[in-house]
Amino acid sequence: xxxxxxxxxxxxxxxxxxxxxxxxxxxxxxxxxxxxxxxxxxxxxxxxxxxxxxxxxxxxxxxxxxxxxxxxxxxxxxxxxxxxxxxxxxx
Amino acid sequence: xxxxxxxxxxxxxxxxxxxxxxxxxxxxxxxxxxxxxxxxxxxxxxxxxxxxxxxxxxxxxxxxxxxxxxxxxxxxxxxxxxxxxxxxxxxxxxxxxxxxxxxxxxxxxxxxxxxxxxxxxxxxxxxxxxxxxxxxxxxxxxxxxxxxxxxxxxxxxxxxxxxxxxxxxxxxxxxxxxxxxxxxxxxxxxxxxxxxxxxxxxxxxxxxxxxxxxxxxxxxxxxxxxxxxxxxxxxxxxxxxxxxxxxxxxxxxxxxxxxxxxxxxxxxxxxxxxxxxxxxxxxxxxxxxxxxxxxxxxxxxxxxxxxxxxxxxxxxxxxxxxxxxxxxxxx
Numbered sequence: 001x002x003x004x005x006x007x008x009x010x011x012x013x014x015x016x017x018x019x020x021x022x023x024x025x026x027x028x029x030x031x032x033x034x035x036x037x038x039x040x041x042x043x044x045x046x047x048x049x050x051x052x053x054x055x056x057x058x059x060x061x062x063x064x065x066x067x068x069x070x071x072x073x074x075x076x077x078x079x080x081x082x083x084x085x086x087x088x089x090x091x
Numbered sequence: 092x093x094x095x096x097x098x099x100x101x102x103x104x105x106x107x108x109x110x111x112x113x114x115x116x117x118x119x120x121x122x123x124x125x126x127x128x129x130x131x132x133x134x135x136x137x138x139x140x141x142x143x144x145x146x147x148x149x150x151x152x153x154x155x156x157x158x159x160x161x162x163x164x165x166x167x168x169x170x171x172x173x174x175x176x177x178x179x180x181x182x183x184x185x186x187x188x189x190x191x192x193x194x195x196x197x198x199x200x201x202x203x204x205x206x207x208x209x210x211x212x213x214x215x216x217x218x219x220x221x222x223x224x225x226x227x228x229x230x231x232x233x234x235x236x237x238x239x240x241x242x243x244x245x246x247x248x249x250x251x252x253x254x255x256x257x258x259x260x261x262x263x264x265x266x267x268x269x270x271x272x273x274x275x276x277x278x279x280x281x282x283x284x285x286x287x288x289x290x291x292x293x294x295x296x297x298x299x300x301x302x303x304x305x306x307x308x309x310x311x312x313x314x315x316x317x318x319x320x321x322x323x324x325x326x327x328x329x330x331x332x333x334x335x336x337x338x339x340x341x342x343x344x345x346x347x348x349x350x351x352x353x354x355x356x357x358x359x360x361x362x363x364x365x366x367x368x369x370x371x372x373x374x375x376x377x378x379x380x381x382x383x384x385x386x387x388x389x390x391x392x393x394x395x396x397x398x399x400x401x402x403x404x405x406x407x408x409x410x411x412x413x414x415x416x417x418x419x420x421x422x
Contacts, residue, residue: 001129003139009125014117024109024118029141031104033179040093042100047123048171051092077142079173089130089146089169
């Protein structure tokens with residue numbers, strides 16, 4: 001399901017214009033991400049939780065140049081699914 | 092690090108004044124509902140600005156019960172993974188946080204980010220000022236402008252000069268070509284004129300004309316000689332090629348002649364080979380320990396196909412057990 005299909009599905013449920021909904025969803029996603037990237041964990045009931053994770057720096061071997069490079073530490077967004085979601089996606 | 096729920100996010104979203112709080116809640120609820128539906132339907136849900144949710148299956152794996160040390164199998168299951176999009180950190184609100192240092196120093200994030208934000212602003216302002224001042228310097232100095240103009244004019248003058256030179260050269264070339272054409276036409280006409288109107292012209296012109304034809308005649312003679320030499324070379328080459336072809340033909344004839352008697356010669360030794368066959372027919376073989384007919388046939392004839400013939404010739408009733416030391420006849 002790509003973004004277009006996702007927005008269309010949401011528009012069908014909520015009723016309304018898909019383009020307007022897209023704008024609202026963008027702002028909503030920004031709000032969610034701003035909370036997560038500020039270092040807070042955001043838990044969504046029956047879905048899962050987002051939190052900021054730090055990935056440690058690691059060494060990488062480039063087989064073409066046969067050199068070791070250090071990939072610096074970076075931050076990413078981690079997601080952990082809730083047990084309810086786990087039950088829902090089992091088939 | 093605060094533990095927030097979706098309720099906090101919805102409140103923050105509603106505070107932006109885009110839609111009411113009630114419809115914000117509905118939006119958030121449907122947002123995650125549709126994600127779950129999409130995961131069940133396609134297994135993948137992509138959301139612009141946030142990232143991709145994907146369902147992956149985890150295979151069965153074996154583990155050990157730490158209490159009793161027994162091996163147990165943890166059954167496989169499906170789980171939802173999330174890959175943040177590249178733009179997830181690119182919001183202006185987040186950039187200062189994401190580009191900051193690891194999360195250990197984020198215990199008091201709000202104040203520190205403010206400090207971090209202030210510093211780049213000052214730096215940016217300084218940089219911009221410096222840049223502008225440099226640009227002003229460059230623009231305000233009239234000497235540099237004059238220099239540039241001088242360089243441009245010099246380049247223009249050079250280009251014009253080269254153009255004029257090129258034009259002059261072209262004109263000269265056209266003149267020379269015309270002269271050459273006239274000379275050629277004179278050369279062609281000269282032989283006719285020489286016979287008819289030699290005496291009518293002045294001495295100078297006659298000498299000039301006589302000089303020209305003589306040189307032309309010499310040239311033509313030389314070319315004729317050259318042509319003659321070339322012709323001779325061609326003739327010699329052609330003769331050589333013809334001779335080579337004839338030699339090849341004769342050789343192939345010889346080969347064919349040689350080939351024809353060749354089969355005749357083998358026919359002669361065929362006659363003595365027949366007596367050899369009769370000798371072979373009389374050949375015998377003394378059985379050694381570990382021998383078997385297939386190996387004998389392979390050694391003598393190269394194939395195992397003659398086993399049946401050996402059996403037939405010797406009248407073996409039990410060819411698998413032939414006493415050691417007995418002599419057998421070979422076909």
